[in-house]
Amino acid sequence: MLDKVDALEAFRAEARAWLEDNVPTSLRGDPDKVLDAFMSGEKPTGDFDLWRRRMGEKGWGAPTWPKAYGGGGLSAAEARVLAQEMADMGVANPIVGMGTSMFGPTLLEYGTEDQKQRHIPAIVRGELRWCQGYSEPGAGSDLASLQTKLEDAGDHWVVNGQKIWTSGAQWADWCFCLVRTDTSKKHEGISFVLINMRQPGVETRPIRLIAGNSPFCETFFTGARVEKNDMVGPWNGGWTVGKRLLQHERSGQGGGRVMGGGARLPDLFETYWGDADGQDDVRTRMVANMVEAKAHALTMQRAVNDARGNLNPSATTSIMKNSGTRIGQEKAELTLEMMGAQGLGWDGDDFTADERAAVRNWLSGKATTIYGGSFEIQNNIISKRILGLPDPTKSA
Template sequence: MADFGGTDLDAFRAEARAWLEENFPKSLRGEDTYGQEGPATETEDRKRWKQAMADKGWGAPTWPKQYGGGGLSGPEARVLQQEMNRIGAYNPVAGMGTSMFGPTLLEYGTEDQKQRHIPPIVRGELRWCQGYSEPGAGSDLASLQTKCEDAGDHWVVNGQKIWTSGAQYADWCFCLVRTDNTKKHEGISFVLINMHQPGVEVRPIKLIAGSSPFCETFFTNARVEKNDMVGPLHGGWTVAKRLLQHERSGQSGGRMTGGQATVADIAKKYVGVDEKGRIADLDLRSRIAAHMIDAKAHSLTLARAVAEAKGNLNPNATTSVMKNSGTQIGQMRSELLVEIMGHQGLGWEGDDFTKEELSTVRQWLSGKATTIFGGSQEIQNNIITKRILGLPELTQKQ
């Protein structure tokens, strides 16, 4: 690939468009396997697409080439995403490995850890899950009690995690554990746990949307190798906060705020248009316009925040603003779509409903959790008031 230096975006766009047209199977256009309950059925076209993206490194477009990434600049990566959106292409290796753990390991991991864990993520060979929340440590995550003890040549982990997304399919877990009981935040470490060992038990939790993406996870004398602790001993809280920043950035992005078809396009299909080609329902039209304005403002602000954060490895509170904004916009989109589809947007099964209609009601239900997971809306508001606005904490009068 030519070296565009981040400046000749037109030339890169032409190259990306040509490569996608040649390599993305037409049978997969409009398909999206991200966030599904289990691994996708590996059809030949899906295998071919994953292999092509792995060879190109574009499943992790901005990651260094030395670890298998695409080595693209931020502007080039945005152009690539635009061209993928244009033809209905999806990232076949998207998941926690690329959106959360990988970026964190690139910043805090040792060279050995990067060499061992990053290339398999880029190739989509391994699935990752997150071991953060516990039954007694949700919003107050630093109260976690899962123990990690030194066993000489390795660590031994005992405890329970909950809401472990995709744990029943995961190969590895990036996990917060307690290595010092005398301190709260300073007694936490960040370790990597192989999920394929006798000391790991996973129990899926069925949710209102009918799927089981979340799980209870139990560790009983689970083994962690000494070279699979990320960051220093008792220094996991800093690593954990940085990972949450990446997670909340993902929750504030496009998958929370929209898909391939716009709300306006869907409304015209179900509600109809007037003589000027506008959505026939005036009130609905006004609310859709307001939603689209909010989504666009959010997208532009997110792009600015990403540019301002370039080169800054310290966790910051900006993602709390974007997480709240993105998840609320995503929920409003789901509410509008269910309203637009009417009774067709409330189907659960049967031939009377299209695949898109059945997906809409499930997305509407599962989307209720987005303002809770990854740090609830209330927790983000607390962070914003203290760390951005500098407001004092409220104290209750005696």
């Protein structure tokens, strides 16, 4: 036991020294600097690019993935130590996005050796961006109604159809996509393919979000090419792979920015209301939100500790998603409430940058209970898979 503790402390010293040598000074002290650089969709430049390349070469951007594919090969305990040291330094992992959070873990579980060799190293190095082609105009919560069609064209396949709400499609190099390969069946007629987005036959049209930016798109495939070695899982066997990926997606949505971001509530209270008497209702809700956020974060931590690495999320990710997103939305509401009229600003010098950001954060936070499967759909999963309640849509 002592050996294990010693080994972990030795790793902590190694990680701290490496971070000290390699994290550019300009990126320390505020993890949002790295995350904002990624979310902007701009090609990495300057210190962000330097940090991305150093972390990519080290493999610590995907710390628990196998070294054979460029990953860090760390144990779950070492990965936690690394995360703690990065949090202490105030720097975020630059190897972010759907490649590491959703697609990579799914490919490691279901991909062929050839697929892992071709796709995982570039994800670990943060060189390529991936997007998710699931939703369609007629297939959201009822995802298995999707109609985008994959057909044989001899030495390759072609894909035709429309996806919607495709986050980051305008910046993506590749798309992991659910397509219809048999129209006579529903779930058993779906396959999971990888589509190169940089080819004729792929068009993306950005859609403006209520918060003012355009982080997602309508995506049109018109005779786009799919290589025959880029189907993950068997022909008509994509539903199982696709559902697994959704669990990875949800496991990443219970914490971090969806928990509200922004300033601490007591600091806001002091800034806007000073030591004003009264406001007991807001004080009570503020404390309740902070207690819930702390309990949620500890539960997430325990779930991570209990899991072996990050490869086996389960239906309980639905609980964490609903809990984390609700707490985040409540925090955003409380933030605006404390700001009062200053929490209604969109543009102009009458509002501080933090006030304008709070409004956008409140609006964009509305999406957290929609994407990755809506709040109601998570409740359906919890009732069926975890509580074992009968499905009311099926007759007895």
